[in-house]
Amino acid sequence: AQKITQTQPGMFVQEKEAVTLDCTYDTSDPSYGLFWYKQPSSGEMIFLIYQGSYDQQNATEGRYSLNFQKARKSANLVISASQLGDSAMYFCAMREGTDSNYQLIWGAGTKLIIKP
């Protein structure tokens, strides 16, 4: 079974609108961390935001915020006031606390296109 699921292969959003990118995860480990990365067409993976399983507050980082719903095992990325430069692939990833090798488990990604 997939541990990280991103159900939206692609999304078109009008510039300046907010956008939500979905991510659901599957783990029985009580300790885990969730990461979001952005990958522009140039190829580099850019770290955006992190949410720990024990964090009481939803993570925020500038225009990025994470809608963390632990009971539903979802960690959706919200981008406020989208910009043309936000067009990219977005990946959700998870690290489980019991994995001594600290491996990241990756979703398939969502391609976001911002329309002017």
Added chain:
Amino acid sequence: ETGVTQTPRHLVMGMTNKKSLKCEQHLGHNAMYWYKQSAKKPLELMFVYNFKEQTENNSVPSRFSPECPNSSHLFLHLHTLQPEDSALYLCASSQESAGVIQETQYFGPGTRLLVL
């Protein structure tokens, strides 16, 4: 120099060639990673080095041979590759501490490899 650098950025090679990919991190991290990213597939972890010791080899074919001479440099030696090995190869680094999940992996720009 900042962050994680990779050379070359693009590489075309025949199936009988031998080539090497180079990664260098300037972040003082103690762990380095090689990933393979093929079209329409999640990121695949290939190798992990922690304090220069290889801690993970995810069933990677022997035609890929990693080398980590020190904590700042990581190589991926390639020989007798197949066309299906064409992909984006990403290097990453992180500062790992026992029991800490939050450590973020920082990526280089990748090497786009085409095997003819």
